Amino acid sequence: MDQSICAGIDIGGTNTKYSFVDRSGKIIFKSEVPTGNSADPNELIERVCNELKHSANRLGIQDLLAGIGIGAPNGNYFSGTVEFAPNLNWYGIIPVAKMFEDRMNVKTFLTNDANAAAMGEMYFGSAKGMKDFVFITLGTGLGSGIVVNGDLVYGHDGFAGEMGHVIVIQNGRQCGCGRKGCLEQYCSATGLVKTYLEFLANEDPEKFSAIDKTTVNSKSIYEMALSGDKVAINSFNYTGEILGFALANTVAYTSPEAFFLFGGLAEAGELLLVPTKISFEKNLLSIYKNKISISVSGLPESDAALLGASSLAWNELNKISQ
């Protein structure tokens, strides 16, 4: 029985989580520290590495650590670097994987958060045994990890899988990227709020004028929809319609067997899934119809990032041992 352990690390704008995960996906230790706002990445990395070493010794697993996987915003798999991450105070291109490797003396692999979570879904979630699927995170924005033939698609530069910035509506909503009509302007928590406010302004201008717009968020729209509010329900339907259309187009590229939705908006469940599936099947080329599933991720929300990060290391170790 292989007793190896991998570390999974999730670097976020607010907190950095770290963990030890065994081959079965059991988290045998986890903790977190504030990411802090130091411009020097050594500060955070030094702290996390000391913590990891200390905990490994305490658990008696210091000789079992076989690899480290890291999920980080703007993480580049090929270079192991974090590049101009908008939520971190580090400037420029930081060789994060190497900085961990030098301190921990084990192979370290890094990619962005959505890619790491996609790998987590394959190792420890609902995509076990699948070789072709797409993982979508519906949070503030829309992130994606595309798996083809059992491996993540990184592209020639490490930046593949930016489905949030596929243009779905020509001359559509202004996106933060400078272009118009990007998928994440419609299918994300932010997009849902925009849709709701647009619909409300049209369908109930009095209420629109009266409400405090800053209190509207995806959770409040979800609750309104559950209580039968028509504008809220229509907002979910529209979000699903656009998402289903985008996923149908995605199939013509990589023909996956499943899509997994993750993150705040995915927790709306059937409210989002039903209109998404209807639009998906309607927009699919006939050879793809009725054989591709769309479901909510099987990863536990709270541990998905750590499981995903560690699975990145497990995946590389599996490749080496093949």
Next chain:
Amino acid sequence: MDQSICAGIDIGGTNTKYSFVDRSGKIIFKSEVPTGNSADPNELIERVCNELKHSANRLGIQDLLAGIGIGAPNGNYFSGTVEFAPNLNWYGIIPVAKMFEDRMNVKTFLTNDANAAAMGEMYFGSAKGMKDFVFITLGTGLGSGIVVNGDLVYGHDGFAGEMGHVIVIQNGRQCGCGRKGCLEQYCSATGLVKTYLEFLANEDPEKFSAIDKTTVNSKSIYEMALSGDKVAINSFNYTGEILGFALANTVAYTSPEAFFLFGGLAEAGELLLVPTKISFEKNLLSIYKNKISISVSGLPESDAALLGASSLAWNELNKISQ
């Protein structure tokens, strides 16, 4: 020096071509027979296999044949079958690879024409050394072969890479697939003709009424454009605008380093390439800008199908020997 030889076979609606190709991409023998309209695929396959055996003996290479690659309409890589091909008289699902394997006693691999040509571009064309690129055939329709990390994307069912049926314009032109706004309704020889006739009807209704529409084809539009005809030039510009947009969206999926255009429409060269590149860069997410090339395929038009088919076998042999 490896003296192995692979056979490359291209099954088309009218003719079936077959060849022997060495590892450097040199065609050492090629010939063709009419595909015929027999409902029994054994007829064609028997004929081609006899020809191949006869020619191999004559050339003294009968012991060097290491593999067979086949490009065929609706070819499925996983099953080695040709499934309900619209241009062939065979009915149902035909195990074409196995039928060749049984007769020739060498491993046989099969995929659709565009996938085979994409592999040919990687082995013998302009994509040598590339691991991530997209190959587009612009003929009557639009076919595509997507290469990720050095291998073709087949998807879970063998039907990935149907970019001709990505919907680019919601409620756009009616497509033969039953849906509306598919890419190949705009970016193909057929699409160019539709665009030209639409533009002509708007811009010069008198000429539109006077001309014999059956004489308009992509070649005649090309010639008109070269001679300065504004409607013809605008038609190429519009085709390039849509193509550039679709390729920019493609990048957000697989982040390739290059696109290669092949087939009748690609031969228009700069007339199509210039507007395509302008629209492509305009629609790209900034992290992808100014680093992805779009160019005409490096494969010779006449031998592309045979080189592509044989490269399919070379690729599999390389995998085995690794």
